[in-house]
Amino acid sequence: xxxxxxxxLIVSAAPHIRTRLSMPRAMWFVSAALLPSIAWxxxxxxxxxxxxxxxxxxxxxxxxxxxxxxxxxPVTMLDGSxxxxxxxxxxxxPAAGVLPLYVPxxxxxxxxxxxxxxxGGIGQNWINPALAGRxxxxxxxxxxxxxxxxxxxxxxAVSSATGFDALSTATPLNILKFGTLAAEHSALPSYSDxxxxxxxxxxxEVSALLLIAGGLVLIALKIVNWEIPLAYIATxxxxxxxxxGLAVSGQVPAFFSxxxxxxxxxxGIMLGAFFMxxxxxxxxxxxxxxxxxxxxxxxxxxxxRLTGHNVEGVSFAIVLMNITVPLIEKLFRRRRFGVSGEKGxx
Amino acid sequence: MAxxxxxxxxxxxxRNIGLDTMSLPIRNAFVPHFLYIPMLQxxxxxxxxxxxxxxxxxxxxxxxxxxxxxxxxxxxxxPGKVIxxxxxxxxxxxxxxxxxxxxxxxxxxxxAIDVKRASWEGLSKEHILAIMQESGLVGMGGAAFxxxxxxxxPPGKRVDTLVINAVECEPFLxxxxxxxxxxxxxxxxxxSIAMRLLGVSHCVIGLEADMHQAIERMREVTLGKKxxxxxxxxxxxxxxxxxxxxxxxxxxxxxxxxxxxDVGALVSNVxxxxxxxxxxxxxxxxxxxxxxxxxxxxxxxxxxxxxIGTRISDLLDECGVRxxxxxxxxxxxxxxxxxxxxxxxxxxxxxxxLVLSKKKAAIYRHTPCVRCGKCIAVCCMGLEPAxxxxxxxxxxxxxxxxxxxxxxxxxxxxxxxCPSGRHLAQGIKLGKLRHLARMKEERGG
Numbered sequence: 001x002x003x004x005x006x007x008x009l010i011v012s013a014a015p016h017i018r019t020r021l022s023m024p025r026a027m028w029f030v031s032a033a034l035l036p037s038i039a040w041x042x043x044x045x046x047x048x049x050x051x052x053x054x055x056x057x058x059x060x061x062x063x064x065x066x067x068x069x070x071x072x073x074p075v076t077m078l079d080g081s082x083x084x085x086x087x088x089x090x091x092x093x094p095a096a097g098v099l100p101l102y103v104p105x106x107x108x109x110x111x112x113x114x115x116x117x118x119x120g121g122i123g124q125n126w127i128n129p130a131l132a133g134r135x136x137x138x139x140x141x142x143x144x145x146x147x148x149x150x151x152x153x154x155x156x157a158v159s160s161a162t163g164f165d166a167l168s169t170a171t172p173l174n175i176l177k178f179g180t181l182a183a184e185h186s187a188l189p190s191y192s193d194x195x196x197x198x199x200x201x202x203x204x205e206v207s208a209l210l211l212i213a214g215g216l217v218l219i220a221l222k223i224v225n226w227e228i229p230l231a232y233i234a235t236x237x238x239x240x241x242x243x244x245g246l247a248v249s250g251q252v253p254a255f256f257s258x259x260x261x262x263x264x265x266x267x268g269i270m271l272g273a274f275f276m277x278x279x280x281x282x283x284x285x286x287x288x289x290x291x292x293x294x295x296x297x298x299x300x301x302x303x304x305r306l307t308g309h310n311v312e313g314v315s316f317a318i319v320l321m322n323i324t325v326p327l328i329e330k331l332f333r334r335r336r337f338g339v340s341g342e343k344g345x346x
Numbered sequence: 347m348a349x350x351x352x353x354x355x356x357x358x359x360x361r362n363i364g365l366d367t368m369s370l371p372i373r374n375a376f377v378p379h380f381l382y383i384p385m386l387q388x389x390x391x392x393x394x395x396x397x398x399x400x401x402x403x404x405x406x407x408x409x410x411x412x413x414x415x416x417x418x419x420x421x422x423x424x425p426g427k428v429i430x431x432x433x434x435x436x437x438x439x440x441x442x443x444x445x446x447x448x449x450x451x452x453x454x455x456x457x458a459i460d461v462k463r464a465s466w467e468g469l470s471k472e473h474i475l476a477i478m479q480e481s482g483l484v485g486m487g488g489a490a491f492x493x494x495x496x497x498x499x500p501p502g503k504r505v506d507t508l509v510i511n512a513v514e515c516e517p518f519l520x521x522x523x524x525x526x527x528x529x530x531x532x533x534x535x536x537x538s539i540a541m542r543l544l545g546v547s548h549c550v551i552g553l554e555a556d557m558h559q560a561i562e563r564m565r566e567v568t569l570g571k572k573x574x575x576x577x578x579x580x581x582x583x584x585x586x587x588x589x590x591x592x593x594x595x596x597x598x599x600x601x602x603x604x605x606x607x608d609v610g611a612l613v614s615n616v617x618x619x620x621x622x623x624x625x626x627x628x629x630x631x632x633x634x635x636x637x638x639x640x641x642x643x644x645x646x647x648x649x650x651x652x653x654i655g656t657r658i659s660d661l662l663d664e665c666g667v668r669x670x671x672x673x674x675x676x677x678x679x680x681x682x683x684x685x686x687x688x689x690x691x692x693x694x695x696x697x698x699x700l701v702l703s704k705k706k707a708a709i710y711r712h713t714p715c716v717r718c719g720k721c722i723a724v725c726c727m728g729l730e731p732a733x734x735x736x737x738x739x740x741x742x743x744x745x746x747x748x749x750x751x752x753x754x755x756x757x758x759x760x761x762x763x764c765p766s767g768r769h770l771a772q773g774i775k776l777g778k779l780r781h782l783a784r785m786k787e788e789r790g791g
């Protein structure tokens with residue numbers, strides 16, 4: 001006769017312990033790493049950018065709530081994902097006093113409703129939702145998105161305290177691209193202005209310093225990888241050095257006369273490389289694939305900046321590379337243990 | 347300082363949750379009132395009961411006799427009376443024929459084994475292999491593969507190096523560490539026997555860098571000994587896996603589907619070396635072992651020498667459990683088997699008992715994959731667990747197999763690291779079980 005064994009013990013397959021780094025925790029950490037940049041933008045450009053940010057986040061979270069409720073799915077409004085999407089949408093809005101609030105709202109709604117949930121919700125989207133939202137409103141309200149760059153409002157106070165001397169209503173990249181006279185080039189903000197964030201631009205891209213610091217913290221916490229930012233920034237630096245010489249008075253610029261440091265510090269490269277191109281869902285899962293993804297982002301960004309119609313190419317570069325992710329993952333597999341090279345890559 | 351050697355692909359460092367027992371010396375566990383000795387404790391075939399109900403047995407007597415090539419003898423650690431032979435649960439197999447002994451009488455060794463061999467050097471290879479099978483030796487690292495089969499290297503394969511696994515990579519477990527510290531001389535003799543058995547002149551003993559005392563002791567006893575190399579490896583899980591250890595120690599990569607012998611090596615657990623010495627030199631059969639008892643509910647965690655057949659409930663009575671346990675795991679936290687009853691006995695392959703509270707053991711909710719790629723980065727076999735598990739969930743077993751499903755060593759790193767809490771390793775294990783079932787069906791039909 002067999003005994004019966006009963007108990008209320010929990011039985012599950014191994015492993016029985018788990019990391020503490022859950023997806024929501026990662027999302028909140030990324031958001032936290034971006035907050036200093038937003039706060040700094042608020043300080044430099046005035047409280048309106050904080051309002052834009054709050055509105056973008058609110059719209060994203062509300063959209064998430066409505067859709068999950070309508071689809072009768074678990075309510076994931078507070079898992080940090082929608083918050084981060086809204087925050088990144090705000091980062092991609094120009095820090096301009098005239099930006100109507102329906103622009104960030106539309107961007108956030110498009111990001112959550114179309115880019116994320118229409119494709120199946122978290123983990124299923126092929127495109128970075130925040131960038132999809134940005135590109136949508138970029139084409140829908142082009143003047144609002146590209147004109148009227150705000151002059152750093154607290155400029156006088158800050159500059160008298162610190163000795164910085166930037167003042168421009170054209171973004172540095174605008175000057176780099178369309179300025180043809182040496183005099184115009186001399187109006188470019190200095191490296192330190194770019195580094196500390198005394199330049200016109202989008203809300204989330206003002207200070208390279210704060211973005212690099214936030215990005216490095218996330219890398220140290222193993223929340224984002226280092227491969228993509230490194231490959232992206234290095235490629236952008238290399239290409240802007242080789243091909244990015246300034247065309248003064250219609251002359252063809254010489255090779256190797258570009259200013260790589262200026263290129264990588266200005267515009268959205270730091271924001272894109274550390275916070276957008278490292279999005280888990282829309283980037284390759286393998287090491288080699290990530291290197292290639294970063295290189296591709298760098299090439300497209302510089303291509304758009306130097307020869308395209310637009311001044312800035314970060315968001316398009318990342319979105320175009322998002323499209324290639326399935327292909328990259330098919331081509332760049334990890335070698336399997338105990339399987340020779342060719343067979344392992346098959 | 348030079349970087350320590352380790353395996354290059356994947357792996358991780360499970361977080362320390364304060365259950366470490368490395369500094370706790372081995373203690374003898376209390377003698378239980380009953381022993382439940384399963385006839386099957388190894389990979390292979392069960393032994394046949396050699397006793398009948400009502401028989402009086404002495405310490406060290408054979409209670410189960412090997413039934414064939416893939417089977418080993420089973421002994422009783424304690425004297426007493428056989429009160430039942432019945433089906434009982436074991437940690438890894440649901441029901442197995444089990445000899446139940448009510449412990450009683452005096453603790454003299456049975457007559458048959460009350461001799462010490464004067465010298466093992468004169469024994470032939472066949473004789474040592476026979477001693478292994480008679481003494482019931484199986485690998486003690488967890489898989490419990492019969493040693494007499496393992497050390498009988500098939501013709502055509504050539505082994506040039508013996509690798510001793512003292513890595514003990516499972517978090518919280520420290521029985522091997524303590525055995526090295528407290529029995530280094532005997533381990534050295536065991537290794538010498540194993541080397542002679544294999545006819546090899548090179549042995550690498552792999553330890554991890556945090557086992558300071560064990561490293562020191564092993565260096566002491568092997569000082570000036572030719573051909574024995576102490577290799578201190580970087581601390582990384584799952585370095586105790588055979589394939590990862592060979593890669594780390596020798597740089598040799600076992601081919602997919604292959605065995606260590608395919609790359610001229612044989613890996614043996616360090617505790618098995620102690621058991622080998624005891625069997626060959628002291629004529630002591632394998633009837634007790636050292637294991638780690640720990641967990642957030644255990645009052646007296648530590649390393650205990652336990653009679654095989656002791657039920658977990660008896661062991662936990664001694665170690666003390668603060669409240670009703672949420673989960674009891676045989677083995678370590680990364681690969682151990684959760685038990686549904688505390689009536690399971692300790693077997694030859696039990697390296698640890700982990701008692702977790704309900705809070706620590708709670709089954710976590712999983713959310714969709716967010717493609718972070720962490721499971722791929724930590725997979726020490728170069729697999730893509732996220733995709734494999736998706737294949738299994740969708741019933742695409744053939745595709746999963748072509749993507750390396752059967753290469754998985756079930757180390758659990760992917761599930762550990764997954765920020766979405768997906769049950770990746772669990773899904774892959776399910777896929778492997780389905781594959782085995784299909785193979786069985788095909789053979790049968």
